[in-house]
Every structure is written in structure tokens, then in C-alpha cells.
Amino acid sequence: MPADAPDRTARALNAAVAAGRDFGLDVSGTRVLHDLFSVVVHLAPAPVVARVPVVLPPGSGPTAQAARQRAELDVVAWLAEQGQPVIPPSPLVPREPVQRDGFSMTFWQFTEIVETTEPDYVRNAGLVADLHQALRAYPGELPFLSAAEPQMVTGALADLAARPDLLDPADLARAQQEWEVLKPLVRDRTAFEAEYPVELQPVHGDAPPFNIVPTPDGELYADFELVSLGPVEWDLAAFGSECEAAYDRRAQELGLRALDEQVLRFVNAVGNLRSVACLSLVPQLPMLADALRPAIEQWRLQPFAGG
Structure with a gap:
């Protein structure tokens, strides 16, 4: 990993935790679920997951990211309203991208994943x-x-x-x-x-x-x-x-x-x-x-x- 990767993860985690606190969430048990192109954070014990993109092509800063994220939130929320099987945006925070400390993040409903299932x-x-x-x-x-x-x-x-x-x-x-x-x-x-x-x-x-x-x-x-x-x-x-x-x-x-x-x-x-x-x-x-x-x-x- 690049030398700054642990710092990048820590900064994304801290930004997600701070945003969660701003929304009044209990984030005392926060843990990182996934760290690759995005740092995915369960703001436990709140049933909320923050997804924070961290590996981005040049020129794709928070503003450009937010436009894409807004489209994603709108489409997935609409699918959920139609009863389609999706992981929906979290109902506990506003349905919009949140910019914090140089990151643009989205918030999703925590969903337990069955890790032992082999994908078909x-x-x-x-x-x-x-x-x-x-x-x-x-x-x-x-x-x-x-x-x-x-x-x-x-x-x-x-x-x-x-x-x-x-x-x-x-x-x-x-x-x-x-x-x-x-x-x-x-x-x-x-x-x-x-x-x-x-x-x-x-x-x-x-x-x-x-x-x-x-x-x-x-x-x-x-x-x-x-x-x-x-x-x-x-x-x-x-x-x-x-x-x-x-x-x-x-x-x-x-x-x-x-x-x-x-x-x-x-x-x-x-x-x-x-x-x-x-x-x-x-x-x-x-x-x-x-x-x-x-x-x-x-x-x-x-x-x-x-x-």
C-alpha cells in the first residue's frame, strides 16, 4: 500500500464519524467494513453505513463525486420505493451526499452480508x-x-x-x-x-x-x-x-x-x-x-x- 494509505483510511473514518455525530447518531462502536476504492464504515451501533470514496482519478474531487452520488441515491431510493430488493439509503440522515474534510460521502442502511455464500x-x-x-x-x-x-x-x-x-x-x-x-x-x-x-x-x-x-x-x-x-x-x-x-x-x-x-x-x-x-x-x-x-x-x- 502507498505510504499514506493508513492515514487516508484514518482521515476518511474520522470524517464519517464526525458527519454521523453531526446527524445525532450514536457512533461509539464504529468499525471499518471495507477499505479499497472506498472506505466503508459501519457507524455502529447506529444501523448506518457511510461509504467514503478515497481512490479517485485526477480531477474527480468532492464536487464531481457529489453529482454522481446524488444520482445514485435518487435511483436507489426510487427502486426501494418500488419494492425492489436493494440496499437503500439510510432513513436516519438526509438523502444527499455529505462533504466533510475533503471527502464526499453517502449513507446507507446497514445490512448484514452472508459472507460464506459463494457468488454464482x-x-x-x-x-x-x-x-x-x-x-x-x-x-x-x-x-x-x-x-x-x-x-x-x-x-x-x-x-x-x-x-x-x-x-x-x-x-x-x-x-x-x-x-x-x-x-x-x-x-x-x-x-x-x-x-x-x-x-x-x-x-x-x-x-x-x-x-x-x-x-x-x-x-x-x-x-x-x-x-x-x-x-x-x-x-x-x-x-x-x-x-x-x-x-x-x-x-x-x-x-x-x-x-x-x-x-x-x-x-x-x-x-x-x-x-x-x-x-x-x-x-x-x-x-x-x-x-x-x-x-x-x-x-x-x-x-x-x-x-
Whole structure:
């Protein structure tokens, strides 16, 4: 871990505790549940969890974070009101991002997780179709494909030019060429729809088969931090043919469209470049170097994204 990681965790924890106290919560038993991209804090004994993002791309400060967090809170609160199985925002604090000591955080209802359950991603892929059906009726506005984080990818590839230790210059050159092909379709809804005439709708945005959590009361959808308007294929990117088939079976039962092969190729290509771009976060989170290696090696074996 970077030298300042323990201090970063401590500062995020202290900010969450101070915010909880400001809301009148009893935080005497506070404990850190998770510490990776975010520091996730149970403000025990209050049934409230604070999620404090700490590993962020350059330029993604508290103000930019708050806009994304507000969308997440609104969508998840709406899903909860519809009776959908989600981990909802905490009803004990205002439903809005809270900025404190340089962090922007959100507060969620504490939910016990059944840690011993082995995830079944194929089965979970089928559950994503149910989530998509529910999200189709969401009445709010969402940005187009913000889950692809185009500003992050552009900035990260520029930063990686100075870090040949993280990405070989030949790989960087390929990534930059691919991004020039894909970026216009990611940034411009009109350009995307001209190339891929499929229906767009709200999507989870952040690998939902991974973010379906087992609880004593059943499985719940979680972590909508990248909720966006986009093609449903985005939520199945990189999960492979078994998960795609499971999704299609459930989608057919629900009367939803099947996944489009061309759109899948597009979202997989964008997902590959996001993996490459995430190498720029290694100085903040060194474990990413090893975690991303299989995805980078797989990307090298794929044909050039532009055809």
C-alpha cells in the first residue's frame, strides 16, 4: 500500500464519524467494513453505513463525486420505493451526499452480508434482467454512458505516457488509437444511436452480477455508483457467454430484448480500455497492478477495437 494509505483510511473514518455525530447518531462502536476504492464504515451501533470514496482519478474531487452520488441515491431510493430488493439509503440522515474534510460521502442502511455464500455469477446475470425491467420505469434523467468515465480514460491514458513502468509504450499507443475510435461513441448519444440503433435505458453501470449481495433476507442489488443511461449490454460487459446466455433466458421470460452482439463487442472494447486506464490508479492502490494484469493480457489478445 502507498505510504499514506493508513492515514487516508484514518482521515476518511474520522470524517464519517464526525458527519454521523453531526446527524445525532450514536457512533461509539464504529468499525471499518471495507477499505479499497472506498472506505466503508459501519457507524455502529447506529444501523448506518457511510461509504467514503478515497481512490479517485485526477480531477474527480468532492464536487464531481457529489453529482454522481446524488444520482445514485435518487435511483436507489426510487427502486426501494418500488419494492425492489436493494440496499437503500439510510432513513436516519438526509438523502444527499455529505462533504466533510475533503471527502464526499453517502449513507446507507446497514445490512448484514452472508459472507460464506459463494457468488454464482451466471445466476446473478439472470437477476440483472429483473433489475433492468425495474429500471425501465425510472422517471429521472441520467447522463448517457457516464459509467464509461470518458474523462477518466482520456486523462489516465495521458498520465500513463509518463509511466512506462505501468504500461508498455506499445500498449499505450494501441490504447490511445482504440480510444480515438471509441471515444466519439461514448461521449455522444446521437453518434452511438446512429451506429447502434438499440433502445437505451437506465443501467446499473458497475458490473451488477458482482454487486448482488447475499443477506439473511435474500439477495440485494448494491453499489449503483456508476448508474447511467445506456444499453443493457453495458451491465454484462466482460462476463462472457454463459452469463450472456443466462441474461437472455431471463430477458425472454420478462419480454425484454436479447443482448445485441455488436453492442456487446462495443461495450467489451470500452471495458478493456477502462481496465487499461485504471493502471493510472496504481500509485494510489498498488494491488491494482496484479489485479488488472489478467484483463490487460486478455486485451492484448483481442483484435484492434476499430476492426
